[in-house]
Amino acid sequence: MATIFTKIINGEIPCYKVAETDDFLAFLDINPNAKGHTLCIPKKEENKLFDLAEDEYTELFKFSRKVALAMRKVIDCKRVGMTVIGLEVPHVHVHLIPLNSLEDARFIQKESLTKEVFQEIADKIAAQF
Secondary structure (H helix, E strand, O other), X not given: OOOHHHHHXXXXXXXXXXEEOOOEEEEEOOOOOOOXXXXXXXXXXXXXXXXXXXHHHHHHHHHHHHHXXXXXXXXXXXXXEEEOOOOXXXXXXXXXXXXXXXXXXXXXXXXXXXXXXXXXXXXXXXHHO
């Protein structure tokens, strides 16, 4: 059964796309820890990070770095943090989270954003990618 992320990749579920290559997709988390919280995923459905082939693993982090650099240009934050937990969706995903305090990385406090704000953020990051 396809994961929610595979459905996003296939266009069955909409997303606020930030960046895309042949192998990877980045989009805004719809339940963000902070404004600009982005997910980077391989288009190949794989459940666990360390089950990716070494080149896929490396390329995912190169892609994530490029997205994070774009985020830094348009999101007001002290830094962009990265985490891989992998329990929420059985599809590898990297969280890129704009951080101003350690609390932003704890997945406890969530931002509530309008569709317009999501789209504005996605467009700004995409323009820098």
